[in-house]
Amino acid sequence: MSFVDTLRQWDEAVTCADRQDWSEALSIFLSIEQPNSKICFDIGCLHLLNQELDAAEKAFDCSIRKDEHLAVAFFQRGVTFYKKERYEESSADFQRAFKALRNNQLIDYKALGLRYILYACEVLHNIALAEAQLGNWEKAQKNLAKALDYKTEAKLSIIDKALQATLKQKLFKLVEFPSKTLFKPNKHYVAELEKKDYLGKAKVVASVVPQDEFSGFAPLQPQVEDGPAAPKEPEVLRALEGEAHTVLFEFVPETSDELAVVPGNIVFVLQKGADNWAYVVFNERKGLVPYNYLERLEISLGSKPAKGVARLHSRDPPSRPMRIQGLTPSSSSRNTQQQITQPTDSCFVKIHFTFNFAISVPRGSPYVVLIEKISKKLNLPSTVISLSSDSRGKHLLDNMQMTDVWSRAQDGLITLWCTTKEQNERKSEKEIYFVALHSYQSSKLEDLSFQEGDKIRLLSRVNQDWLEGQCNGNTGIFPASFAEEVPTNEQ
Numbered sequence: 001m002s003f004v005d006t007l008r009q010w011d012e013a014v015t016c017a018d019r020q021d022w023s024e025a026l027s028i029f030l031s032i033e034q035p036n037s038k039i040c041f042d043i044g045c046l047h048l049l050n051q052e053l054d055a056a057e058k059a060f061d062c063s064i065r066k067d068e069h070l071a072v073a074f075f076q077r078g079v080t081f082y083k084k085e086r087y088e089e090s091s092a093d094f095q096r097a098f099k100a101l102r103n104n105q106l107i108d109y110k111a112l113g114l115r116y117i118l119y120a121c122e123v124l125h126n127i128a129l130a131e132a133q134l135g136n137w138e139k140a141q142k143n144l145a146k147a148l149d150y151k152t153e154a155k156l157s158i159i160d161k162a163l164q165a166t167l168k169q170k171l172f173k174l175v176e177f178p179s180k181t182l183f184k185p186n187k188h189y190v191a192e193l194e195k196k197d198y199l200g201k202a203k204v205v206a207s208v209v210p211q212d213e214f215s216g217f218a219p220l221q222p223q224v225e226d227g228p229a230a231p232k233e234p235e236v237l238r239a240l241e242g243e244a245h246t247v248l249f250e251f252v253p254e255t256s257d258e259l260a261v262v263p264g265n266i267v268f269v270l271q272k273g274a275d276n277w278a279y280v281v282f283n284e285r286k287g288l289v290p291y292n293y294l295e296r297l298e299i300s301l302g303s304k305p306a307k308g309v310a311r312l313h314s315r316d317p318p319s320r321p322m323r324i325q326g327l328t329p330s331s332s333s334r335n336t337q338q339q340i341t342q343p344t345d346s347c348f349v350k351i352h353f354t355f356n357f358a359i360s361v362p363r364g365s366p367y368v369v370l371i372e373k374i375s376k377k378l379n380l381p382s383t384v385i386s387l388s389s390d391s392r393g394k395h396l397l398d399n400m401q402m403t404d405v406w407s408r409a410q411d412g413l414i415t416l417w418c419t420t421k422e423q424n425e426r427k428s429e430k431e432i433y434f435v436a437l438h439s440y441q442s443s444k445l446e447d448l449s450f451q452e453g454d455k456i457r458l459l460s461r462v463n464q465d466w467l468e469g470q471c472n473g474n475t476g477i478f479p480a481s482f483a484e485e486v487p488t489n490e491q
Helices: 003-018 022-030 037-049 053-066 071-083 087-100 120-133 137-150 153-167 187-191 334-341 367-378 402-407 421-429
Strands: 106-108 117-119 243-247 266-272 277-282 285-290 294-296 346-352 356-362 385-388 413-420 433-436 455-461 466-471 474-479 483-485
Touching: 003 022, 003 037, 003 187, 022 037, 037 053, 037 071, 053 071, 071 087, 071 117, 071 120, 087 120, 117 120, 120 137, 120 153, 137 153, 153 266, 356 367, 367 385, 402 413, 433 466
Parallel strands: 346 413
Antiparallel strands: 106 117, 243 266, 243 294, 266 277, 277 285, 346 356, 385 413, 433 455, 433 483, 455 466, 466 474
């Protein structure tokens, strides 16, 4: 069959689908002798629409054989396997779809004739669901936490709801491709199928703008004069301390120490004040939120769904409580936090690792108790963990030195640095340095500020866009695009 005949039949089939004549559309598609990858995908979608799962699987197999980089075909075959309750194969196909995204946040197939955007966070969402069906709840939570790094604001509620479900070990809804959406042939090629009259009245077309010039295409990203735009900050939902709560109403902060949240977010209350304000952590950010905007989230197998989620939009939010000095939890004072949430014989230990976290232990605890608690937190053997009292790891701790460490505790808080055996071996090989290409002013406490030309020692790679480093005695994260690695022979 010639290309023109294939194009004509493809266009006829899509036209039938547009008027919802699915049987006729499928019949025309099946009559195409040598269908390409996109046509095979369309056939699979129509079979899936008719719940013909075996035929849909074969069609998506054909589509993938013809184009092994078509991520949306892997996604659709994963959906098909999921509906056939073949969850291991479903998870594998969703993982192949994610790999085909090549670390991109999304793929927009509009340029290829398909009005659909495949989001990486939705692919990870479905991987988590397939793993949950297999009983792998820990893998499900890890994939949802990874989805937070790729999510868009429009998809935030989907990930939050799925994460909330996995905390209760309950299944959630599959994200499906709209099967009525099909690949369409190039409209310019279709237009060429019609007969044209190339002879006609001559026209003279001239610009009415003097010295008219073509100005080029607008950039896809905003341009920055002084340096590259900072990449999207990685967001990780990590419960360090406190109790899990669901946000019932949107809260818009009015002061710098308050935290913006929206309905459906899961926050962790670190302390609650007597004036109905709570000091919470959400996506590694801490701030104040009215406690009457929250509802405690019971995390247990037999718990009922959170009542607050069902009534998120059922009524107006409560009035903003008045903040009373001395009763409102302080976001800048750890001492206040300890008075409210910690017994007098307990102490907070802030740990610097590839990420920062905090634990609470009895004051004066021996080294072995501290290591054991950190081991459980990181899910690593205690034998591979080392603690030091400085960021360079030169003063490694043991039982004999813990007395001196506790004597330096200020306001019930000590800060330690944690490394693993693998990190120490890598560090002993060589240290990596970066030079700042542009000045970077931190906007958050965990960021690292530096000036153009400063030398930064690399501590860890958070992801492809963000690094953790040390500069001028300070430690924090910074955008990778603002610095360049110094060659080994220049270090």
